[in-house]
Amino acid sequence: MSVPPDPPPTTRIPAAGRFDQPDAATPPAPAYKTPPAVPPPTPEPLPTPQPAPGRLRPSVAAGPYWAGVVATAIVALLVGVVGVLIFESILDIDLVTQDPLDTGSTTAAYIVGGVAAALVAGLLLYALVLSTPRPRAFFGWIMGLGTLAVALLPLAWTDDVTSALCSGLVNLLIGIAIWSLLAGVLTRTVRMVPAS
Numbered sequence: 001m002s003v004p005p006d007p008p009p010t011t012r013i014p015a016a017g018r019f020d021q022p023d024a025a026t027p028p029a030p031a032y033k034t035p036p037a038v039p040p041p042t043p044e045p046l047p048t049p050q051p052a053p054g055r056l057r058p059s060v061a062a063g064p065y066w067a068g069v070v071a072t073a074i075v076a077l078l079v080g081v082v083g084v085l086i087f088e089s090i091l092d093i094d095l096v097t098q099d100p101l102d103t104g105s106t107t108a109a110y111i112v113g114g115v116a117a118a119l120v121a122g123l124l125l126y127a128l129v130l131s132t133p134r135p136r137a138f139f140g141w142i143m144g145l146g147t148l149a150v151a152l153l154p155l156a157w158t159d160d161v162t163s164a165l166c167s168g169l170v171n172l173l174i175g176i177a178i179w180s181l182l183a184g185v186l187t188r189t190v191r192m193v194p195a196s
Helices: 062-090 106-131 135-152 161-189
Strands: 056-060 190-194
Touching (some): 056 106, 062 106, 062 161, 106 135, 106 161, 135 161
């Protein structure tokens, strides 16, 4: 009795249109995950070129500076007027002044003195900024000593201590107002520019 021969091995031929389907006997391939997109690094800003040290000089914006000086002069004369009003009109204390225009009025003397002091201080500060290495320090010393001097001057003009002290107080307030306001004006108007 003869044994039938083994059947030839069969090759599975996929059905038409089914080439993209995986064979049931093979496990599915793992899904490939794309890595998250990494944004490109932002370039660092280039440093701005700085002028060479020692090549800067101070410059003052003239228009705003002198407008600030005029405003300071107005404040100084108003401090004098208020001082005269308080001491002479309300407290009935005569103030001691030097009247350069011979107006015969204490109020006019304080108006002229306050305006003149503010303009001279503004001119001095402007010159110091353009000519000295530390203008704020020099201006502070000059204004401090000058204010102290005008506050003490009335004691040399009269023997009435009350009048002299009240006049010195008004002078002191005018000096402090001019000093502080001009220092603020300088802060807002000065800038460093390259030396030509």
